[in-house]
Amino acid sequence: MTxxxxxxxIPERLHAVRASIDEATARSGRPPASVRLLAVSKSKPPEAIRAAYAAGQRDFGENYVQEMVDKARLLEDLAGIRWHFIGSLQRNKAKLAAGVAEVIHTVDREELATELDRRAAAAGRVIEVLVEVNVGGEASKSGCAPEAVGALLAAVKRAEHLRVKGLMAIPPYADDPEAARPFFTRLRALRDEHGGPSLLPELSMGMSHDFPVAIEEGATLVRVGTAIFGERARRGG
Structure with missing residues (x-):
């Protein structure tokens, strides 16, 4: 609820998050603007997204396909807005996702990549995708196993209407942001094992409570919601 x-x-919160991103980027000796902020707007109303857009934000992340589709329709007047899908994606929702999302962060199996490619072709679009990796080996989370990354990347690269841009991960939650560092390091190492930044330029990792650590470990996309929009209500079943 907002x-x-x-x-x-929202504008002051955005400014604070951007300042923290800039500080972490400089601390890591990385070039300015090498990290992109993805404002996670799930469960937030269109008015909140308009406020962030007015403050200069262009990339927004959604976890639920129908919610993303509805917001895209309501906000189609906002030139240059980019929708990222960051939730678990079922094959039966691939058509909807492929019609709206510019980037899909959660491709975790070949069957999904094949379906997205088919749907993107039908829509006359080319979609950027990231391969999601379950770096913590958590049964409750989606993502391919680290040892399956190579095969999945190869499958995505065969898709004519998908462009694989990198890797994404959500590490096990811990109150201490430092606890996430080994998982961020692991994702970066996997990227380097499979072609490095020249072939896989994007690392989508880090959220509101740990994104500075993720930046120090090489994140290029950080997914920040609460620190921008405030607390969100629990989604009802």
Whole structure:
């Protein structure tokens, strides 16, 4: 839930997040603007997205396909807005996702890549995708196993209407951001094992509580929601 106070605070929160990104980037000795901010707008109303857009934000991440489609329709007047799909994606929702998302972060199996390629072809689009890796080996999370990354990358590269851009991961949650560092390091190492930044330029990792650590470990896309939009209500079943 986002109230008027939350919406009014979005510009200052965005400024603070961007400042933290810049600090972590400089601390890591990386070039300015080498990290892109993805504002995670799931469960937030169109008004909140408009406020972030007015403050200069262009990349927005959604976890639920129908919610993304509905928001894209309501906000189609916002030139240059880019929708990223960052939730678990079922094959039966691939058609909807392929019609809206510029980037899909959660390709975790060959069957999904094949279906997305087919749907993107039918829509006359080329979609950027990231391969999601379950770096923590958690049964509750999606993502391919680290040892399966090579085969999945090869499958995606065969798809004519998909462009594989890198890897994505959500490490096991811990209150201490430093606890995520080994998992971020592992994702970067996997990227380097499979072609490096020249072939896989994007590493989507880091969220509101740990994105500075992710940047220090090589993140190029950080997914930040709460620190921009405020707390979100639990999604009902």
């Amino acid at each position: 109230d008027e106070d939350d919406i009014e605070r």
